[in-house]
Amino acid sequence: MIHVAYALTAMAAAALALGTHCLARAAAAVLRRQGIERPAGALADLFIFIEPDRLLRASALLAALGALATAAAFQSVAPALLVAGVALATPRVLHWWWRRRYVRRIGAQLPDMIAMLASAVRAGAALAQGLDQLAHRVPAPLGHELALVMRRHRLGVRLEVALQEMATRVPLEPMRLLVISVSLAMQVGGGLGSTLDRLAGSLRRKHAIEAKLRSLTSQGRLQAIIVTALPFALMLAMFALDEASMLPLFTTPPGWMVLACIVVLDITGWFLIRRIVAIDV
Numbered sequence: 001m002i003h004v005a006y007a008l009t010a011m012a013a014a015a016l017a018l019g020t021h022c023l024a025r026a027a028a029a030v031l032r033r034q035g036i037e038r039p040a041g042a043l044a045d046l047f048i049f050i051e052p053d054r055l056l057r058a059s060a061l062l063a064a065l066g067a068l069a070t071a072a073a074f075q076s077v078a079p080a081l082l083v084a085g086v087a088l089a090t091p092r093v094l095h096w097w098w099r100r101r102y103v104r105r106i107g108a109q110l111p112d113m114i115a116m117l118a119s120a121v122r123a124g125a126a127l128a129q130g131l132d133q134l135a136h137r138v139p140a141p142l143g144h145e146l147a148l149v150m151r152r153h154r155l156g157v158r159l160e161v162a163l164q165e166m167a168t169r170v171p172l173e174p175m176r177l178l179v180i181s182v183s184l185a186m187q188v189g190g191g192l193g194s195t196l197d198r199l200a201g202s203l204r205r206k207h208a209i210e211a212k213l214r215s216l217t218s219q220g221r222l223q224a225i226i227v228t229a230l231p232f233a234l235m236l237a238m239f240a241l242d243e244a245s246m247l248p249l250f251t252t253p254p255g256w257m258v259l260a261c262i263v264v265l266d267i268t269g270w271f272l273i274r275r276i277v278a279i280d281v
Contacts, residue, residue: 059087059090059091066087067080067087069083070082075251079250105141106145107174109138110172111207112200116137117131117134118192118193121193121196127182128153131150134146135149145169145170152165163178163179167179177199178196217277217278220277221273221274227269227270228267
């Protein structure tokens with residue numbers, strides 16, 4: 001009976017180890033696909049080309065260094081795991097930040113590009129010829145998008161379809177209006193130059209109003225940053241002044257619950273302030 005029990009225990013341990021190994025491999029595959037390969041592919045849409053393996057190695061190194069430093073500082077595993085998880089999520093965060101900056105820069109370039117296109121059309125250039133000239137004259141990132149449109153057009157894609165693909169990659173309302181104006185002008189004719197001039201003027205006025213609103217709400221946005229950072233700054237200051245009293249906050253389950261509540265409330269306050277000062281034009 002003892003040998004049978006030992007055999008069953010060994011089989012159960014082997015099955016548990018095999019299941020853990022399979023689960024770890026599946027989790028690693030999901031992490032690589034969702035956290036590394038997808039952000040790397042999405043960065044290619046922003047003309048930022050990074051190999052997934054290099055991105056994976058950088059994320060793993062950052063997670064390991066952050067976890068070791070956190071474990072050495074707080075003498076606890078939970079904060080180290082939290083820091084490692086944040087480090088592994090860095091590629092997706094960087095993609096979100098880079099894409100937001102990319103789209104904002106294109107939005108700032110659109111009025112001048114539309115005005116230049118209107119001048120080219122009024123001078124007698126065909127629409128495809130005008131877009132080709134702008135692809136070489138307009139700086140990045142909008143110049144890259146226009147060059148991609150013209151490459152697609154040379155490969156046999158209709159110009160309207162290539163422009164609609166650009167509007168899908170750059171989800172801006174002015175870009176959608178530009179594509180609609182160009183498509184209607186190509187289908188039914190009309191004064192495309194005057195239409196583009198009016199669109200460029202409207203976008204310039206819109207950008208001027210947005211710049212004024214940003215200056216008026218800058219104090220509120222600064223308050224959001226200060227209010228969000230203040231609890232963590234106080235926590236670090238108190239930890240430096242009285243480490244023994246603050247250590248249970250990072251090494252005990254009740255302390256972790258308090259930290260979780262602080263983070264949730266802090267993020268909620270930041271979103272509420274940002275929502276209040278965000279004014280759509």
